[in-house]
Amino acid sequence: MSAQPAPLSGTPRTRLRRSRERTVTDRAVLAEILDEAMFCHLGVVVDGAPVVLPTTFAADLGPDAPDAPHGTLYLHGSVAARSLVAAPGQTVCVTVTLVDGLVLARSGFHHSANYRSAVAYGTPRPVTGEAKLHALDLLVDHLVPGRSGTLRPPSRKDLAATTVLALPLTEVSVKVRSGDVNDETEDVGLPVWAGVLPLRTVASAPETSADCDLPVPDHVRDRAKALGTAD
Amino acid sequence: MSAQPAPLSGTPRTRLRRSRERTVTDRAVLAEILDEAMFCHLGVVVDGAPVVLPTTFAADLGPDAPDAPHGTLYLHGSVAARSLVAAPGQTVCVTVTLVDGLVLARSGFHHSANYRSAVAYGTPRPVTGEAKLHALDLLVDHLVPGRSGTLRPPSRKDLAATTVLALPLTEVSVKVRSGDVNDETEDVGLPVWAGVLPLRTVASAPETSADCDLPVPDHVRDRAKALGTAD
Secondary structure (H helix, E strand, C coil), X not given: CCCCCCCCCCCCCCCCCCCHHHEECCHHHHHHHHHHCCEEEEEEEECCEEEEEEXXXXXXXXCCCCCCCCCEEEEEEECCCHHHHHCCCCCEEEEEEEEEEEEECCEHHHCEEEEEEEEEEECCEECCHHHHHHHHHHHHHHXXXXXXXXXXXXXXXXXXXXXXXXXXXXXXXXXEECCCCCCCHHHCCCCCCCEEEXXXXXXXXXXXXXXXXXXXXXXXXXXXXXXXXXX | CCCCCCXXXXXXXXXXXXXXXXXXXXXXHHHHHHHHCCEEEEEEEECCEEEEEEEECEEECCCCCCCCCCCEEEEEXXXXXXXXXXXXXXXXXXXXXXXXXXXXXXXXXXXXXXXXXXXXXXXXXXXXXXXXXXXXXXXXXXXXXXXXXXXXXXXXXXXXXXXXXXXXXXXXXXXXXCCCCCCCHHHCCCCCCCEEXXXXXXXXXXXXXXXXXXXXXXXXXXXXXXXXXXX
């Protein structure tokens, strides 16, 4: 029997001030969001102003460190990246957003989006040594499961040029909006169409590099299939 | 003949420190990103820490105010939203990201993403009166062009509950990565598949509200068609 993970606990920052019915405290929903999303937005404060940059991430939801009983989110980038240089020792915000649809109401006011988002706050720590290699594999496998084992391992130069940060998933809020339009009762009879336009991210057929004559491997085909395809 | 818009100009904040070859100074690319993306991430500083939240936006690229000769980005939300309450009078960061694909190299180090992103900094001003109504229409039409004219107009109550902010698109950086994998020359011969897995956001068939018996209107069908569909 596996232990029940603790529910997401509120702090003044993560306790939602509005739309409390959209708050989700089930860690399984957090895990699902972190599994499905491929990108996040990292917010740091530089010279007193916010800087928000898109980046990839990976989540390790097993306990891996004393400060992260609920798992760790890994970020990486160039050692010269302004956002990563600024991050250790200060509070950062990592936001992961999945948009599931446009909610088209009879009034502009009730237009909305169906979405699932996770917002994590914390002070990231640099990851080094064996743990860094593990995190780099997770970062690749998060995009395409099974890929890291097929690659040329990181060189000394690669490692020196790459910063990996770990953010404990301790202070996290999860918000979900799903389902139908919520119009004012008196608007329902108006001659205005209302409904949801579902949205999703899909893949197209993999494009082999110009200098590669190998067939598309199963792990890439499987990834495209899992995302669904459109052409 | 239309005047040539000024190129995007660098400030210490928007001048990219790395990957300068990815910097784009053509305002047409900015316009394209703002047109195609439906959501942005708004970063503000609250109690010294960054807060990053997903939200919708609209862009008005015509000159609409003396401080915005290059256009304005509109944001809106509840008057109670922490991020919007904090925003006026302080510097905010709005990041718009379109992910076009996963770049799968022969080493983890050269894994990347094809993407187009715009990062705008500035001090937003509250929008009131007629300009607020205009901005609210733009916010709806940005999601589904042509929809605002079909809706019940905003009520006094709607307007009182909604904050609209305008951010002049003055300090903006645009970054684009596209095309094939960039592997180390010595890695090209390795028996590792390399290539790009293209990604895009598509719609599924519109879902009419349970309490609506009207047919799906053309503006919604057109939007789904423009996005492309997958089922």
